[in-house]
Amino acid sequence: MTTETDQTEEKLSAERLERLNANMARIDELTKRMVAAMGRRKQSDPGLQGPGQDMYVKAAAAYMAEMMSNPAKMIEQQVGYWGKSLKHYAEAQQQLANGKLSPPEDTGPSDPRFKNELWDSNPYFNFIKQQYLHSSEAITQAMDDLPQLEGADKSRVSFFARQITDMLSPTNFLATNPDALTKAVETDGESLVRGLENLVHDIEHNEGDLLVSLADEKAFKVGENIAATEGSVVYRNRMFELIQYKPSTDKVKETPLIIFPPWINKFYIMDLKPKNSLIKWIVDQGYTLFIVSWVNPDETYRDVGIDDYVDDGYLTAINEVKKITKQDQVNAVGYCIAGTTLSMVLSLMEKRGDTSIKSATLFTTLTDFEDAGEMSVFLDDDFVDGIERQVAERGYLHSYFMSRTFSYLRANDLIYAPAIRNYMMGEAPPAFDLLYWNGDSTNLAGRFVVDYLRQLCQQNQFAKGTMEILGETVSLDTVQTPLCAVACETDHIAAWKGSFNGVKQMGSEDKTFIVSQSGHVAGIINPPSKKKYGHYTNPKISGEPDAWMDAADFNEGSWWPRWEKWLESRSGGEIKARKPGIKSHPVLEKAPGTYVLPKEAAE
Structure with missing residues (x-):
């Protein structure tokens, strides 16, 4: 004879199973939509996807030259890195040996990416965080301490090294993000399904490319609640x-x-x-x-x-x-x-x-x-050559590339944090007018963008008087x-x-x-x-x-x-x-006009 408690548990189990089946069906549908959207992606020039091979060759050559000419310095860096890693590992083991399920005291600098208390209180997450921070510090120091690299080359290597370390942050992965894992458990996986919906939306919206939505696009309408001055x-x-x-x-x-x-x-x-x-x-x-x-x-x-x-x-x-x-x-x-x-x-x-x-x-x-x-890292020939080839083919530079470029200058704030919120936490982007504007970028005319990058940015002709x-x-x-x-x-x-x-x-x-x-x-x-x-x-x-x-x-x-x-x-x-307006210049329409509107709205 079943008790009332048993019946309640069976009902809850049935409801969870029903939600699970519904979520699996949604995941299947969303996966099909994502594949279809990615199939519409237009190929872009490889030069727009990252720095050219020359940068990696210069970095590797500089590192090898430094290692040959100053091996003591390189050994010191390696020993310092492994010393920190082993020290933290030993301290964690000592805590466990003493019967404490807690990490050693964390005296490192604070990092806004690791706000969840589990990063400091949980041995697993604390060890991952500390190992990541030690590794990032070691990579950054190694790139900054290459005397063979100077000026623009050094700035570029340091910048893209930082891009790699930012990308590999444990907060960017579901298995090592306590916020995302906690929310997934609390919502029976619903947050992950909503996150997949947000991901599919962004891929569809950008015709197969991925650009993270920074703001709720439905919260604003140009000419009504923004760009509304009469x-x-x-x-x-x-x-x-x-x-x-x-x-x-x-x-x-x-x-x-x-x-x-x-x-x-x-x-x-x-x-x-x-x-x-x-x-x-x-x-x-x-x-x-x-x-x-x-x-x-x-x-x-x-x-x-x-x-x-x-x-x-x-x-x-x-x-x-x-x-x-x-x-x-x-x-x-x-x-x-x-x-x-x-x-x-x-x-x-x-x-x-x-x-x-x-x-x-x-x-x-x-x-x-x-x-x-900081923009100078994108002004070398590898990127500019890629842009020139791209606009020769299409006639213009799509707004996607400029948006992505500016976002990488502040990757943690404009790429990874929004991606975690949208895709791993399953939250809607905020109704933030400034971020809405930031995502409403424009294309650049083909000849203009090449002339601007070559003549002004690279050759500095205006300052040189030519x-x-x-x-x-x-x-x-x-x-x-x-x-x-x-x-x-x-x-x-x-x-x-x-x-x-x-x-x-x-x-x-x-x-x-x-x-x-x-x-x-x-x-x-x-x-x-x-x-x-x-x-x-x-x-x-x-x-x-x-x-x-x-x-x-x-x-x-x-x-x-x-x-x-x-x-x-x-x-x-x-x-x-x-x-506004006179007889020779009559009012054509109300502000903000049509050029500022999305193409579909203007048409």
């Missing part, structure tokens, strides 16, 4: 849509302001939530604001190069703003790559005697690529426009020191340089209301970057008000606020 498209050509924003003040400054965002990403990084929107803040300060929304290139833009972006982009946009506002001059802003190109436009205009730009502001902009920061734009040779020293440059202290894309060195060489007598705390995006999108990141100022723009920083003043809070005060003094008097 405005209108007042001009459009094959390169861009020109948006004019509706004024929020009765009076505005006489001189209009136009922003050129980077065409690697979309302009609404400056117009996320209203409280973080630089665009809304500028409008609220009483400026007639225009912004360029670049087209997302496809194969028909194969032959579009830097000249086209300058002529059909910058020069055209500036002239249209002048017509709409009936002004002879504009103030201009360029962000990242758009700041680089704006700087070349300033030089071009100086050569032509064109005074259309009254003042210029550069956000996180490199103009001298002698020191390209760059040709629309038949004119442009250079840093011919930039005479009043200038304000804002760099970011921890920028991994446009290092602040490189930005400083470029601005230092510009010919303008009126130059302001500001370094904001934080990185490429957070340092720029830093509204005063947050009271979060401060900034550094020093009026003397000369000498070495470190000396400039040592003598700089630290200022609490956002740099936005300081910049606005600088801009106001170059924006003329106040006039009645301008409504």
Whole structure:
């Protein structure tokens, strides 16, 4: 005769078996979808998948040379590594011999990847963690201590060695991740099935390639809850849509302001939530604001190069703003790559005697690529040759490759942590507007991306004064426009020191340089209301970057008000606020326009 308890256990067992069978059916269906999605993957050039063999040969040769010339040093490194490993193993064995099911005391540095208490309290997980950290330290030290490698070669070897150690972290594998294992047990494997669903979704979304979703794509809609500052498209050509924003003040400054965002990403990084929107803040300060929304290139833009972006982009946009506002001059802003190109436009205009730009502001902009920061590891011929072959075949560089490249600069934060959350924990990506924008990247026109990488990044032609734009040779020293440059202290894309060195060489007598705390995006999108990141100022723009920083003043809070005060003094008097569009430039549609939308939405 069964008891009530037996019946309850049988019922629970039956329910678990039913869930298991349902999950197995879902896994079978998802596996078929994943195979089908991966079958749609287009082949890409091998040069885009990793560094060329030359780097490995150089690293191996340098290691062998060091081993032959300084064997004592190499033996010392090996002994140090094995000594740490054996010491930890012996300590763990001693704990067990004493009847303690606990690891030895962990005195190593904290690592955000190992937050779960089991990494410190459980002997199994603690041993795996410690062995991984010892191994990573040994590999990193071995690569850093190769005197035969110098400069770019050493930076590349160290960077890709770090990529390998980051990839091999035990947190990235189910069998050695206590968080994922615990959740799998607690959910009877449901978390793993949801994780597989997330994985299949990402592979399908990227046409067979894998790019981890960073944000909930359903949580945001461009033009509704992001990129929602009120405005209108007042001009459009094959390169861009020109948006004019509706004024929020009765009076505005006489001189209009136009922003050129980077065409690697979309302009609404400056117009996320209203409280973080630089665009809304500028409008609220009483400026007639225009912004360029670049087209997302496809194969028909194969032959579009830097000249086209300058002529059909910058020069055209500036002239249209002048017509709409009936002004002879504009103030201009360029962000990242758009700041680089704006700087070349300033030089071009100086050569032509064109005074259309009254003042210029550069956000996180490199103009001298002698020191390209962390991005330099991707600027050698092995990668650039691969890109050149890829765009020769397709006509453009797919956004996937740029997104992946930038993600690897912060792999733990932008690849592995999101992958663990999405695929191993089975959690949905967060509803985070900044990460949504980060995943909404754009393609690059074929000729442009090759010319930019060859002429600017590799050959540094602008800084050397050999760059040709629309038949004119442009250079840093011919930039005479009043200038304000804002760099970011921890920028991994446009290092602040490189930005400083470029601005230092510009010919303008009126130059302001500001370094904001934080990185490429957070340092720029830093509204005063947050009271979060401060900034550094020093009026003397000369000498070495470190000396400039040592003598700089630290200022609490956002740099936005300081910049606005600088801009106001170059924006003329106040006039009645301008409504978007005029008779010759009627409103075409509401902001944010169509170029910023995903292709399926635009169609």
